[in-house]
Amino acid sequence: MGTIEERIASLGYTLPDAAAPVANYVSTVSVEGxxxxxxxxxxxxxxxxxFVTGRLGDDLTIEQGYEAARNVGLALLASLKVELGDLDRVxxxxxxxxxxxxxxxxxxxxxxxxxxxxxxxxxxxxxxxHARSAVGxxxxxxxxxxxxxxxxxxx
Amino acid sequence: MTPEERLEELGIELPRPQRPVANYVSAVETGGxxFAAGAGPPPGPxxxxxxxxxxxxxxxxxxxxxxxSVGLVQIARLKDELGDLGRVRRIVKLLxxxxxxxxxxxxxxxxxxxxxxxxxxxxxxxxHARSAVGxxxxxxxxxxxxxxxxEIID
Numbered sequence: 045m046g047t048i049e050e051r052i053a054s055l056g057y058t059l060p061d062a063a064a065p066v067a068n069y070v071s072t073v074s075v076e077g078x079x080x081x082x083x084x085x086x087x088x089x090x091x092x093x094x095f096v097t098g099r100l101g102d103d104l105t106i107e108q109g110y111e112a113a114r115n116v117g118l119a120l121l122a123s124l125k126v127e128l129g130d131l132d133r134v135x136x137x138x139x140x141x142x143x144x145x146x147x148x149x150x151x152x153x154x155x156x157x158x159x160x161x162x163x164x165x166x167x168x169x170x171x172x173x174h175a176r177s178a179v180g181x182x183x184x185x186x187x188x189x190x191x192x193x194x195x196x197x198x199x
Numbered sequence: 200m201t202p203e204e205r206l207e208e209l210g211i212e213l214p215r216p217q218r219p220v221a222n223y224v225s226a227v228e229t230g231g232x233x234f235a236a237g238a239g240p241p242p243g244p245x246x247x248x249x250x251x252x253x254x255x256x257x258x259x260x261x262x263x264x265x266x267x268s269v270g271l272v273q274i275a276r277l278k279d280e281l282g283d284l285g286r287v288r289r290i291v292k293l294l295x296x297x298x299x300x301x302x303x304x305x306x307x308x309x310x311x312x313x314x315x316x317x318x319x320x321x322x323x324x325x326x327h328a329r330s331a332v333g334x335x336x337x338x339x340x341x342x343x344x345x346x347x348x349x350e351i352i353d
Binding site: 069070071075077084085099141148187191193 | 230231232289291292293294299300301302303304305306307308310311314315318326327328329330331332333334335348350
């Protein structure tokens, strides 16, 4: 087990099984010349594999949104592990786009997105500190509360 | 088979490349990556750009066709900028934005129109990462807008 995976375990987190995409696309694409991995938008799932659902500002609290964003962060790490073999190859989390399913008057997207951002810094330390956009969406697939994509620099 | 030959085999004629509507460019090439601006569907036979929300004004199947036509616009851009579609090493990433009502949840089925086209034309090099999301509005009420990152061969 690599250093980063040991850190994940010591934090009390478990990586989920990497979810297969639901259509004609892939979870991650590596651009080797640039040393970058681009991920698909990932969504939160319950332990039984079903989607976490709900909309911020309507039927979910900010805390529930934060948990959902962290859940997505763990799913992203699981996909990265499949792509890289070893999460120790992550040199930097470059950029996160966090899209929150919310009502049009909801304004706490950053507090929700922090669920993913805090996880990346907990797991990778300074290498986990990233640029980010956190925005509100009118709807998301299957009514999930949050969808997150990421760009990662790898060695 | 080259992507151009594949397009011909599929009987696809690329639309004319769209020009940006404001102070930005269609695409920027840097560091072996090609970043394409968000594009919408081309004008239909009546010369008008499709407008409306998927799930209200368009069915999911119609949305799929619109996403496919946006894919054609992006391929036309690649052809225009690169000259040769054989320079595409990999379609890396799509951000696909569907204009839809708040209770819509079939975004992936719409965006598949573009994803399926890219795999048809480029084969395994067309298999990409993507995000599919819902927007409360898009410019000119277009039903779908898609931006794209492509790895190119120098």
